[in-house]
Amino acid sequence: MTPSRYRGRFAPSPTGPLHFGSLVAALASYLEARQHQGMWFIRIEDLDPLREPPEATGQILQSLEAHGLMPDEAVRFQSRRHDAYQAAIERLLASGNAYRCACSRKELKLHGGRHPNHCREGNITPGDRPYAIRFALNDETSHWQDQLLGPQVQHVTAELDDPVILRKEGFYAYQLAVVVDDIGQGITDVVRGSDLLDMTAQQQQIYRALGAEPPNWLHIPVILNEQGQKLSKQTHAPPLDDDHPAENLVQALDALGQQPPGTLGKETVDTILDWGVRHWRRGAIHLTSR
The missing domain is CATH 3.40.50.620 (HUPs)
Structure with missing residues (x-):
């Protein structure tokens, strides 16, 4: 080989x-x-x-x-890679692939996962109230080949499935960091x-x-x-x-x-x-x- x-x-x-x-x-x-x-x-x-x-x-x-x-x-x-994660967040915000979200879990649950604050529309600005940052998914039926499990299909829905990439407490989320580091390495x-x-x-x-x-x-x-x-x-x-x-x-x-x-x-x-x-x-x- x-x-x-x-x-x-x-x-x-x-x-x-x-x-x-x-x-x-x-x-x-x-x-x-x-x-x-x-x-x-x-x-x-x-x-x-x-x-x-x-x-x-x-x-x-x-x-x-x-x-x-x-x-x-x-x-x-x-824990030593915060600068790289912040740079990625700023890039995603600038490109429209991320947004600030001030909704609480309770609010999202009450609205079936939709954002009552219309966060994806850019209604949340720094200083308004505590916010997380979410990645803005596109509606997609994703297909890929898992090397053990075979063909895979997953459906993701914009807004409903948007993952947090920076928590309100200021901690960078797994979904962002794992991707940034996989790319970096x-x-x-x-x-x-x-x-x-x-x-x-x-x-x-x-x-x-x-x-x-x-x-x-x-x-x-x-x-x-x-x-x-x-x-x-x-x-x-x-x-x-x-x-x-x-x-x-x-x-x-x-x-x-x-x-x-x-x-x-x-x-x-x-x-x-x-x-x-x-x-x-x-x-x-x-x-x-x-």
Whole structure:
């Protein structure tokens, strides 16, 4: 296989230590990049300090290192990228692709998602009242090919589905920051959990409004607990045991349908990752969560 321009990433939010579901997502993105002889990056999406314990980032990076998942460049932190996000917002406002919105959630709910303040018409000016900034979607039936799930179709409706890109509290939103950073890092391929699938059509419009083509998408099933809930801090997912990285990696390979041999768990982390790259088959990933 000849070297490619493939550039992938793993981008956790530091709301707690890494858990098994996060490891599965990180490993899938890492193996996909390495099999394509591409670059792989780590980005910490630390945009919401109210939800981020100060120790979480260090715990996540320590876990990734313990499992041999090392990036090709220095880790990027979104908390240090505010100037880039603000520049993108100003560009979107100037081009008419974003607008100030003073509506509360209660007001939007009462009006079926429509804006009683007619925000999309530019009726809100700085200083009037607290406002968010939203991206102005176009009505669209979006079609794309997911590299695991196949052909995808999503409908988005202008105004009703317009995502917040800057919150009233002054925090930059995921929908904006993830696109700005993917463009900035030249990300060509995104491997992420299927819980983010519904955001894809919106994000593709933001890419294009900022003058970039969207990446290729590969959405993997999320890992569920015994109650059928996605593993997360909110569902009390236990943190990874970094003292047993080989066992964790083999279990993650198995969760991804890669059928690792039973003896692989006795090998080193580097040997396990090498096996994973050589035997990686995205088509073997189970299409149902487990």
